Amino acid sequence: MLRKTLLSLSGLIWASAANADWALNMPRGITELSAETYDLHMMVFWWCVAIGIVVFGVMIISLFKHRKSRGAKPATFSHSTSAEVIWTIIPCIILLVMSVPAAETMIRLEDSRDPDISIVVTGYQWKWHYKYQDEGVEFYSSLALPSVKARFKDSGLDPFGVDHYLLDVDRPLVVPKGKKVRLLLTASDVIHSWWVPELAIKKDAIPGIINEAWFKALETGTFRGQCAELCGKDHGYMPIVIEVVEPDAYQAWVDARQNDSARLAQVEN
């Protein structure tokens, strides 16, 4: 165990040296709405920075100037209605400015009408099940084997030696670029939550309830996420991987999966 700790420590130092670009911020993502969400996040962040500079600035000036050791004599004022009114009204205006774009994005996020593809996502303890409604393709998606081997206590394996440790699955979700994909989320046992930061989607999968979320990916690539709602002992071990491919490649993938299921059905009969 000590060895493993040391191994990961040395790995850590190596990783920090080699990988200088630490992920500090929310990803901008690959959909229009993820970019909007990112912009909202940054807008509120910069407002907070601006307010922080003013508030902490005044406070720090006061801490240096108005100290007894510098011979400050205390003033006696204890209220000022005009000051109170000013610092009530200014925050109101700032909040109003923030709330308009936030509400606009919120409205777009909820508009899941007219999808090109609908996928039913079901959370299980502790894996995901995907069912493409019109394509007749369905499969489970679980933590990939290399991570499974390394995840246990005293496994003797170094997580730094595993590609995408805990963020890789055996069968990823495949979707086409540029198509509106609607997810219908539910769960079979306890509440899970389907979260892929690059899509700016986090939606709870709740037993007995069907939730909706949607996205239209604008870039191809592999994107990763995790279950975000505590769902029992292996909550940390049910990642989500989504591959966004060109529409042709998607069609080829669907055909191959359909053949697989047809053959599987034959074998079972």
Add this chain to the structure above:
Amino acid sequence: MTTAVADAHDTHEHHGPEKGIKRWLFTTNHKDIGTMYLVLSLIMFFVGGSMALIIRSELMTPGLQFVHPEFFNQMTTMHALIMVFGAVMPAFVGLANWMIPMMIGAPDMALPRMNNWSFWILPVAFGLLASTLFMPGGAPASGWTMYPPLVLQTGDAFPFLIFSIHLMGLSSIMGAINIIVTILNMRAPDMWLLKMPMFVWTWLITAYLLIAVMPVFAGAVTMLLTDQFFGTSFFLAAGGGDPVMFQHIFWFFGHPEVYIMILPAFGVVSEIIPTFSRKPLFGHDSMVYAASCIAFLSFIVWAHHMFTVGMPLSGQLFFMFATMLIAIPTGVKVFNWIATMWRGAMTFETPMLFSLGFVFLFTIGGFSGVMLAIAPADIQYHDSYFVVAHFHYVLVPGSIFALMAGTYYWLPKWTGHMYNETAGKLHFWMSTIFVNLTFFPMHFLGLAGMPRRIPDYSTQFADFNWMASVGAIGFGLSQLIFVYVLLTSKKGEKATDRVWEAPRGLEWTVPSPAPYHTFDTPPVKRVSEEAFE
């Protein structure tokens, strides 16, 4: 009333405390009960803190080194329950017990026997809760939010969890009733409501919040109990129930609960900053109105904890706007503290340092709170380490720093001696450095996509987790300085009655240490005028 007090005096004129264990078991004295609350919460602070250190040790590097995932989940759950119900809430009740009667010129709490009972329920409640660690299936592991259906998978611990929550709720409700009755009925003759010190005011509001929401919480967990054992389906979809309904009920309690933990902290800081700025609190009345506004708003924002459960759009918009409104009264509080310091003559004793740390770091937690209010962005932050960073910023350098500040501020009044100022300052600086090292990197982790409540994580999260763990261990060790200060608190030089140079309030008109009974007769007008003008 007056004659009754006079009669009581004839029979036990200036009697001291009983000797030995009986003093503590049977006491009805607000100072003894306050001390017991504070000692219990300090013990719970270290128990919950040790659990946090188990969590942070496991998360120090990727891979599982020390515990199994099921035990990890038990630790996150127990850490939260113990810190919320065992450390922060009883500590503020302890301060209330000690200080409210002395601040309003009352001889004791209005309901002294109930006061004894509401304290002694707590060790039983936490004994029950702690015993679940040794039960088949282990301690509760569903998070302190106890969402069904997951919580129904708890082992033998389940009914003990529910019962211990009932006991904590009972204790809180009795404590709250006692505080309200004391404040409304036992103030010095010329202390009308808007003349009350801020700590008394914030506790009055907090007590109403407690009475309003603790029964709701008790109802929610009772419904869990009947779902588990008596065949009901309040929260079970298979029987026609709704798992999301639990979340609505829970957060209707849970959101006021976070103000229950922060409003008394506002009160403590509002006492300390004027003392060490040598200037009256700026905008006392608007501070009262702001605290009342926050309390009111706390009832209509609960679903901002639930932006990902699939609410109707109109609901999401309502809860987003309502939540943003909270920034306004909270801002007023911060601005008023800074206006109190402005053109004062400040000195920086330990209570002032902790209060300044509070204003700085609580405000950072407030900023991330405003970010979290923006619903589309919240969907990204929700259940990530960003949220963990946010609520630890408002609870640790928020509530806990205020508790530390209050303890240092009133300690000389309790013990009659000055504490070790050098150790106190060291405690402050170590705590401040390490609390930031622990919780600031968590913002980055959450934004980069790390969910909360996971025992292991992908390697790109390794650096910041390592930092946070180092910070947590440092913060934990720094608290031992606090214990040292408390243990040596009677060794310092004798404290004067006023203790500090320019404190306001009736508690500074009684001797240090405060005698077993104070204000046998209500303070005369002249004294009280001087104290709260």
